[in-house]
Amino acid sequence: MKKFYQIVLLLVVITVVACTNNKQETNTELATLSGIKRSDFQSSLNGDSIDLFVLSNANGVEVSITNYGGRIVSVMVPDRDGNMKDVVLGYDNIDDYRATDNNFGATIGRYGNRIAHGKITVEGVEYQLPQNNFGHTLHGGPEGFDKKVFKANQIDNQTLELTYLSEDGEAGFPGNLSVKVTMILTNDNAIDIQYEAETDKETIVNLTNHSYFNLSGDANKTILNDVLTINADQFTPVDDTFMTTGEILTVEGTPMDFRNSNVIGERIDNYEYEQLKFGDGYDHNWVLNTGGDISQLAASVYSQETGILLEVYTTEPGLQVYTGNFLDGTNVGKYGAVYNKRNAICLETQKYPDSPNKSNWPSPYLKPGETYTSRCIYKFSVEN
Template sequence: MMKFNQIVLLLAIIAVVGCTNKQQEAQTEETTLSGLYKSDFETLVEGDSTDLYVLTNANGVEVTITNYGGRIVSVMVPDREGNLKDVVLGFDNISDYMSNDNNLGATIGRYGNRIANGKITVDGVEYQLPQNNFGHTLHGGPEGYHKRLFNAKQSDNQTLVLTYLSKDGEAGFPGNLDVKVTMILTDDNAIDIQYEAETDKETVVNLTNHSYFNLSGDAN
């Protein structure tokens, strides 16, 4: 009985120490200007890692982006008094993006907007796509790019390059499509988004970003 009690006590001590270490890590981790913790955006999706990337310019403007869905999470810009405010809608953790059906800040593809009845004809062949909007296909369907994990490479403080291979037949669309999205935070406080795509087969493509702007900058 004494040996069992000692084991239980040891496990309890380990649990307390582990909890304390996590609390200390949370207290020492720096937040972004918008109050985000990078660790809240770190998880695994089919074995690959999600992350939060931070762009800043010479004026102190900050943009945060997650490679899950190629999403703009926050945009901190100065208001008329020079105070930085977040002017886009977004969640403060990756779990909410993954558990809620939403397009907040997402890179949209393979085809932005609605496709009537979820049907396209390419090179004489009709394709039936998954329908997710009253019998139509909206923003690439229920498993569009907003739910895909992009490869991310940040070359400097102001540039993030996202790439993704959309395979032939994914979401019903024909052809392999290599997608490249370059996001640049310029020194005139603009976000320059450049889209590139290459395919090995006739297909349709219409890429865009789906940020919701809240120019009042309040937290609601």
């Protein structure tokens, strides 16, 4: 009889374990709040595993991230009526991310933005980097961090740690660069992105995030009716190849003045103003007034349609604002949305473009024994 009960107990344990395992397997297939499935991201590249990681807080806000390119895939936040909206552009599967040349939601490196003619000088040695944008190097070149697989460690429901070793000579950059990106979904509905990097040889580094925001929650719509504020008295003008000239100009009396909130579409097509003609709209770096103080507001975007407010805080001296001028309808993303011109805005915290070649600008150089740090906070709330 004792043996009979032992057998029954064993069968019960096996059944419970089996049910638990089945539940766990089912959970990997469950759609996120955004409707994205983890299984559609589970893949590999050069032997490195790709996956989808989901952060959520007590308010029901949810952020989905893939370690392919360290990309923010979806951000679900409430609008003024409490309806959850996905406010970033992207794809719902890994195949589309890999099949198209895009920066949607990506961690950008080694150097965000442009480097003139792809040339840098480090410790007296000139390095030629790949040229992928009007003869310049953009966002680390054609094989930047956006196409690399980061090692991922989900610390808890609200924290994801991504690491990557960029080897000496990768994309032409000197030094073995160890990178750590920590993404934290806070309880006040902010995505707190913290960057760290160390090198064994002097190099340059300028990391940023390239999320495309559309606060209407409908990426078929433009962002032209959104209200933009930028805490900057100055900006760095560009030439017709989008390269900074080396000047720093006042925003006073120009369409670049967003110190007082302005509707984005109000002046964006004023091509009599040469900078808007060169950029085909806004695609410029603003010199922030914040002095690297993370507590001071750098910029904000407000959707008049949904009441969703996005605030940006950073330790960086500059902010690239890009209004999706080169989206052309060839990318069809999540929910079947067609990504057309000016259907999103990017807010990239950064060193100024081409800083390695402009010695009077904030330095992007990193030496052995030093630690590069940078921080960007994207905070979401609702205003009625």
